[in-house]
Amino acid sequence: MHQQTKMHLQQLQLNMQSLGLWQMTPPPESAFLSEQPFALDTMSPTEWLQWIFIPRMYALIESEAGLPNKISITPYLEEALKEMDGLADLLSPISEIEKLLQK
Numbered sequence: 001m002h003q004q005t006k007m008h009l010q011q012l013q014l015n016m017q018s019l020g021l022w023q024m025t026p027p028p029e030s031a032f033l034s035e036q037p038f039a040l041d042t043m044s045p046t047e048w049l050q051w052i053f054i055p056r057m058y059a060l061i062e063s064e065a066g067l068p069n070k071i072s073i074t075p076y077l078e079e080a081l082k083e084m085d086g087l088a089d090l091l092s093p094i095s096e097i098e099k100l101l102q103k
Contacts, residue, residue, distance in 0.1 A: 005067060008097045009057055015093060027043055031047070045076070049094075074091055
């Protein structure tokens with residue numbers, strides 16, 4: 001499961017890059033102090049994916065720690081990014097990760 005999750009994370013990064021969503025500069029340190037789900041008060045949804053979700057998932061994989069039993073990110077992203085072109089490409093690897101973790 002770790003290897004499959006890693007593959008989907010890599011695909012997510014590639015999709016974000018091809019959609020022009022990948023940033024070279026992180027948000028300010030204060031943005032990482034948010035206590036809100038998805039850091040919605042300090043980061044955009046795609047910033048949260050890039051700077052929090054992807055690194056934390058990689059950290060769990062590399063430490064061989066247990067992965068979450070269930071995650072549900074897609075509904076938030078569908079709503080927050082409903083006007084975005086390429087949303088299906090962004091959501092596809094995330095949906096695959098959600099399916100993997102529910103097994």
